[in-house]
Amino acid sequence: MGLIADTGKYILLMKRVFVAPDRGRMFFRQFPKELEKLGLQSLPIVAIISVFIGFIMTMQTKLNTSNPLLPVYTTGLVTRDTLLLEFSSTILCLILAGKVGSNIASEIGTMRITEQIDALEIMGVNSANYLILPKVVAFVVMMPFLVIFSMALGIFGGYFVGVLTTIMTTGDYLVGIKFAFVPYYVFYSLIKSMIFAFLISSVAAFYGYYSYGGALDVGKSSTNAVVNGSILILFFNILITKIMLN
Amino acid sequence: MIEVKNIEKSFESNHVLKNVSAVFETGKTNMIIGGSGSGKTVLMKSIIGLHRIDGGRIEYDGRNLPDMKMSEIRMLRREVGMLFQGSALFDSLTVLENVIYPLEMFSPSTKEEMLERARFCLKHVNLEEKAFGLAPSEISGGMQKRVAIARAIALQPKYLFCDEPNSGLDPKTSLVIDQLIHEVTHEFEITTIINSHDMNSVMEIGENIIFIEKGEKAWQGNKDDIFHVDNEALNNFVFASELFKKVKRTNQ
Numbered sequence: 001m002g003l004i005a006d007t008g009k010y011i012l013l014m015k016r017v018f019v020a021p022d023r024g025r026m027f028f029r030q031f032p033k034e035l036e037k038l039g040l041q042s043l044p045i046v047a048i049i050s051v052f053i054g055f056i057m058t059m060q061t062k063l064n065t066s067n068p069l070l071p072v073y074t075t076g077l078v079t080r081d082t083l084l085l086e087f088s089s090t091i092l093c094l095i096l097a098g099k100v101g102s103n104i105a106s107e108i109g110t111m112r113i114t115e116q117i118d119a120l121e122i123m124g125v126n127s128a129n130y131l132i133l134p135k136v137v138a139f140v141v142m143m144p145f146l147v148i149f150s151m152a153l154g155i156f157g158g159y160f161v162g163v164l165t166t167i168m169t170t171g172d173y174l175v176g177i178k179f180a181f182v183p184y185y186v187f188y189s190l191i192k193s194m195i196f197a198f199l200i201s202s203v204a205a206f207y208g209y210y211s212y213g214g215a216l217d218v219g220k221s222s223t224n225a226v227v228n229g230s231i232l233i234l235f236f237n238i239l240i241t242k243i244m245l246n
Numbered sequence: 247m248i249e250v251k252n253i254e255k256s257f258e259s260n261h262v263l264k265n266v267s268a269v270f271e272t273g274k275t276n277m278i279i280g281g282s283g284s285g286k287t288v289l290m291k292s293i294i295g296l297h298r299i300d301g302g303r304i305e306y307d308g309r310n311l312p313d314m315k316m317s318e319i320r321m322l323r324r325e326v327g328m329l330f331q332g333s334a335l336f337d338s339l340t341v342l343e344n345v346i347y348p349l350e351m352f353s354p355s356t357k358e359e360m361l362e363r364a365r366f367c368l369k370h371v372n373l374e375e376k377a378f379g380l381a382p383s384e385i386s387g388g389m390q391k392r393v394a395i396a397r398a399i400a401l402q403p404k405y406l407f408c409d410e411p412n413s414g415l416d417p418k419t420s421l422v423i424d425q426l427i428h429e430v431t432h433e434f435e436i437t438t439i440i441n442s443h444d445m446n447s448v449m450e451i452g453e454n455i456i457f458i459e460k461g462e463k464a465w466q467g468n469k470d471d472i473f474h475v476d477n478e479a480l481n482n483f484v485f486a487s488e489l490f491k492k493v494k495r496t497n498q
């Protein structure tokens with residue numbers, strides 16, 4: 001029951017968000033700020049996680065498949081396809097659901113409980129459109145770059161297994177990276193991640209926008225945003241994969 | 247003049263406003279008083295249309311708000327200024343930008359004219375020039391209230407709403423804020439509605455007083471009558487402090 005009501009409320013909110021801004025100038029003033037905050041400021045965490053995961057995944061694959069019958073390209077191939085298919089889209093988005101989702105929910109939630117949203121409404125501003133649209137658009141636009149960046153750094157991280165350890169050579173790794181490359185996987189990942197970006201930012205905005213109470217309630221909204229955003233990602237991951245990879 | 251008739255408002259099972267009717271006069275400081283949680287803020291936000299009411303009429307000089315389309319409500323809001331309980335200044339903007347903001351949204355004037363108007367309003371509420379470039383978090387609560395008043399009057403509203411303008415202020419600053427609101431109301435012939443639970447403010451500037459008790463209008467009158475009313479809830483409210491008890495004793 002609560003789920004149906006919330007879904008309805010979410011859809012109504014989105015109808016208010018996705019209209020042409022009454023003041024284009026205001027949108028274009030806010031948009032670059034959001035690109036920076038939601039996109040550029042996510043680069044460090046994306047970089048660190050991707051390099052380390054690329055590294056550890058390559059090492060684990062190599063150590064756990066030490067069967068001499070397996071071709072040399074196995075490790076590189078597994079690393080690459082895992083990054084391309086799941087890590088740099090789904091897992092990355094789960095991580096960003098934590099960072100970006102809580103950021104959006106707490107920012108909008110704070111504006112709600114301190115009555116700044118009411119103040120906007122009094123001034124005749126469509127607050128949903130003014131506050132949420134730049135964030136959602138900015139995050140969806142930035143997401144493909146974050147994904148490509150993560151893929152590249154993940155592969156780069158794996159390369160270091162050959163450099164820093166003796167369990168495999170960089171040559172073997174590179175053979176695997178180039179073996180049977182399917183460009184469609186990248187496309188699939190990018191589409192998927194943009195849908196996730198929309199889910200993360202819009203769901204977080206929803207929970208923030210409908211906060212009521214005090215600082216504690218903003219915290220709750222933030223938690224709800226992250227938890228429900230993550231569940232939606234997992235659910236949509238199955239759905240999109242069925243549609244795009246079948 | 248704003249006239250509300252038989253307003254009803256519930257949040258799920260919580261019936262907050264019960265059949266409230268009242269008249270708020272032009273050029274006067276109309277006050278809504280009542281204890282904490284009695285429904286003052288909800289009443290005010292309902293009158294402005296921030297809460298959708300479940301029943302009743304809200305007439306702005308004859309125009310009924312619940313009948314209006316969203317676009318008409320937006321037009322009406324150009325004539326409305328509001329001072330929120332917690333100031334509600336935009337924290338990402340400076341003091342000056344906060345006051346310019348509504349002008350940018352609504353007025354057709356040039357950048358220079360807007361800047362001049364914003365400066366005029368800030369000076370009008372006695373804010374010093376050196377505070378103009380600061381962020382709201384860098385100024386005191388009293389100064390924030392003044393900036394919020396400046397923002398509320400920037401567009402020369404016909405209707406001004408103030409939700410507990412002196413909560414969290416010391417008595418002296420409270421007085422300054424009250425007088426400021428009183429002054430602009432008379433100077434610009436504004437229909438002003440003030441929420442308060444502060445008897446000092448009521449005695450200072452209350453010209454038309456509405457007492458709300460548990461979501462119902464329990465009394466309406468002026469500050470001279472307020473001491474001689476046979477209403478237990480109101481008496482408890484009015485004579486809560488020792489000072490007003492003394493006033494009562496000396497009057498008798």
Ligand SMILES: Nc1ncnc2c1ncn2[C@@H]1O[C@H](COP(=O)(O)OP(=O)(O)OP(=O)(O)O)[C@@H](O)[C@H]1O
Pocket residue numbers: 212257260262280281282283284285286287288289443
């Ligand atoms: N957005 C909301 N959703 C649900 N309930 C609400 C909402 N806003 C107010 N209420 C409820 O309405 C009642 C009246 O609250 P209101 O804020 O109007 O009181 P108040 O008279 O302004 O009190 P105070 O002097 O403390 O500001 C409270 O029981 C409150 O919980």
Ligand SMILES: [Mg+2]
Pocket residue numbers: 286287288331409410441
């Ligand atoms: Mg209140």
